[in-house]
Amino acid sequence: MEFKPEIIYSQSFNPWYNLALEEYLLNGVSDNEVILYLWQNDNTVVVGRNQNAWKECRCKLLEEEGGKLARRLSGGGAVYHDLGNLNFTFLMKDSLYDLKHQLNVILNAVKMAGIEAEFSGRNDLVVQGKKFSGNAFYKAKGSSYHHGTILVNSDFSKLMRYLQVSSDKIRSKGVDSVRARVINLKEVNPDINIEKMKKLMEESFIKAYGDNIETSPEEINPEKLPELDKLYQKYSSWEWRYGRTPEFDIKLVNRFDWGGIELNLALKNGVITESTIYSDAMESDLIRKIASSLKGVPFRFGDINNRLTGLKEEEGKNIIDDLLTWLKNKIS
Numbered sequence: 001m002e003f004k005p006e007i008i009y010s011q012s013f014n015p016w017y018n019l020a021l022e023e024y025l026l027n028g029v030s031d032n033e034v035i036l037y038l039w040q041n042d043n044t045v046v047v048g049r050n051q052n053a054w055k056e057c058r059c060k061l062l063e064e065e066g067g068k069l070a071r072r073l074s075g076g077g078a079v080y081h082d083l084g085n086l087n088f089t090f091l092m093k094d095s096l097y098d099l100k101h102q103l104n105v106i107l108n109a110v111k112m113a114g115i116e117a118e119f120s121g122r123n124d125l126v127v128q129g130k131k132f133s134g135n136a137f138y139k140a141k142g143s144s145y146h147h148g149t150i151l152v153n154s155d156f157s158k159l160m161r162y163l164q165v166s167s168d169k170i171r172s173k174g175v176d177s178v179r180a181r182v183i184n185l186k187e188v189n190p191d192i193n194i195e196k197m198k199k200l201m202e203e204s205f206i207k208a209y210g211d212n213i214e215t216s217p218e219e220i221n222p223e224k225l226p227e228l229d230k231l232y233q234k235y236s237s238w239e240w241r242y243g244r245t246p247e248f249d250i251k252l253v254n255r256f257d258w259g260g261i262e263l264n265l266a267l268k269n270g271v272i273t274e275s276t277i278y279s280d281a282m283e284s285d286l287i288r289k290i291a292s293s294l295k296g297v298p299f300r301f302g303d304i305n306n307r308l309t310g311l312k313e314e315e316g317k318n319i320i321d322d323l324l325t326w327l328k329n330k331i332s
């Protein structure tokens with residue numbers, strides 16, 4: 001079958017827009033088309049479809065430092081993106097999907113930069129035994145995508161900083177990330193940069209899929225495309241990014257002047273469904289009231305703050321203030 005290869009670049013560094021465009025392209029891919037979509041996100045953690053955002057990422061810190069949390073459709077673990085990282089997505093109908101062929105596009109692109117890399121067998125591409133590309137997959141309604149990262153010169157201090165597992169005790173049904181030793185391609189070949197990597201990907205893609213190619217720097221205005229806009233609303237929503245976390249329990253422990261607290265929460269769709277507090281504080285009625293008032297509240301500081309502030313009329317104001325100060329530093 002004759003392929004219709006196409007290369008699309010996103011002009012945006014916003015992960016919610018870029019993921020929306022990826023899904024939009026998937027929904028619209030035609031029978032003989034193979035799209036290579038190249039995109040970058042600035043200061044972003046992307047968690048897998050079935051991951052616990054609170055566990056996998058120091059989301060509060062990330063957001064305070066201007067970063068964004070995103071959730072993708074594909075499975076797998078959490079990765080960090082900045083402008084030193086290039087993302088690629090191959091999109092096509094299921095019949096044209098060929099993982100080996102797609103992986104060879106990346107392997108040949110880096111080979112042209114003098115870098116010998118290989119597929120690790122567990123969805124990673126590695127050089128010198130260290131990972132520079134994590135890959136993940138998605139399939140729906142007869143169409144598929146395979147996407148991945150390419151670390152060219154990312155900031156690893158930030159990568160480590162944001163991808164730390166939470167120190168709070170979380171019992172979750174979701175998928176855990178598989179920590180790996182990472183490497184930037186620039187460490188292997190100092191001449192390589194993002195622009196060159198894009199050119200190499202383009203060249204390698206054309207070699208693999210033919211030169212009857214169309215390229216378009218995609219600058220679609222989502223407001224003019226209701227379907228894309230709808231996807232953007234989904235990817236940017238708290239309900240998708242945090243709320244889609246699989247059910248989990250979390251235990252938050254702290255000691256205050258007035259006593260110790262062990263806050264046990266059960267969460268579904270990011271909303272507190274059960275809440276129990278164990279405490280040796282004198283004000284046991286108030287503590288019980290606090291626990292029961294948290295039921296039904298999204299696990300989000302603003303909502304918890306509203307709910308607990310509503311209890312403040314009564315005595316024990318300092319207890320509520322202390323709890324809020326503590327939680328403010330924990331929950332985004």
Ligand SMILES: Nc1ncnc2c1ncn2[C@@H]1O[C@H](COP(=O)(O)OC(=O)CCCC[C@@H]2CCSS2)[C@@H](O)[C@H]1O
Pocket residue numbers: 046072075076077078079080081085087088123131132133134135136147148149150151159163176177178179180181182
């Ligand atoms: N950008 C990037 N590239 C490669 N490896 C990374 C990156 N960021 C973090 N890591 C390392 O991978 C593990 C997680 O590995 P794990 O195998 O758990 O997850 C993945 O690889 C998922 C890849 C998803 C690719 C998508 C493509 C477009 S949107 S995101 C993490 O703990 C770090 O050690």
